[in-house]
Amino acid sequence: YQLGRLGYRTLDFERFTADGDYQGTAVMNYTAAEVPYTRITEHKHFVKAKSPVTVISREFPQAWREGLEPYYPINDEKNDRLYRQYVEAAKEEQGVIFGGRLGTYTYYNMDQVIEQALAVVARETGEAE
Numbered sequence: 001y002q003l004g005r006l007g008y009r010t011l012d013f014e015r016f017t018a019d020g021d022y023q024g025t026a027v028m029n030y031t032a033a034e035v036p037y038t039r040i041t042e043h044k045h046f047v048k049a050k051s052p053v054t055v056i057s058r059e060f061p062q063a064w065r066e067g068l069e070p071y072y073p074i075n076d077e078k079n080d081r082l083y084r085q086y087v088e089a090a091k092e093e094q095g096v097i098f099g100g101r102l103g104t105y106t107y108y109n110m111d112q113v114i115e116q117a118l119a120v121v122a123r124e125t126g127e128a129e
Contacts, residue, residue: 002089003082003085003086003089004082006073006074006079006082006083006086006105007064007073007074007076007078007079008064008070008071008072008073008074009061009062009063009064009070009071009072009074010061010062010063010064010068010069010070010071010072011059011060011061011062011069011071012059012060012062013057013058013059013060014037014057014058014060015055015056015057015058016055016056017053017054017055017056018053018054018056019052019053019054020052020053020054021042021054022040022042022054022056023040023042024042024045025042025045026041026042026043026045026046027039027040027041027042028040028042036060037058037059037060038059038060038061039058039059040056040057040058040059041056041057041059042054042055042056043055043056043057070102071101072101072107073101073105073106073107075105075106075107079105080105083105086105097120097124099116099117099120100113100116100117101113104116
């Protein structure tokens with residue numbers, strides 16, 4: 001944190017079980033301002049499980065503070081400027097590779113994280129992608 005802390009959002013999870021099917025799909029995003037959670041995950045749909053009950057996770061966004069998991073970068077002008085300063089400072093480091101959500105201060109879906117990781121490996125090993 002030599003240059004200051006980058007801003008993040010984090011999540012609080014509410015987990016519960018329900019009878020039957022809850023939403024009929026693995027993940028549903030909620031973007032309406034009046035809905036307090038941003039996503040519901042119904043876990044059995046990831047593996048197409050047949051079960052009379054289901055496990056649900058609701059995600060509630062909250063401000064990040066030390067001790068909490070930093071999930072999402074806050075890409076505003078202040079944080080992006082600070083991140084660019086860290087990128088410049090990182091150029092002085094030897095033998096360190098910065099990647100993923102935290103290392104690149106970028107929100108990625110899982111497929112994007114894997115794609116980025118493969119590209120970094122290809123670059124670092126000198127192999128074509």
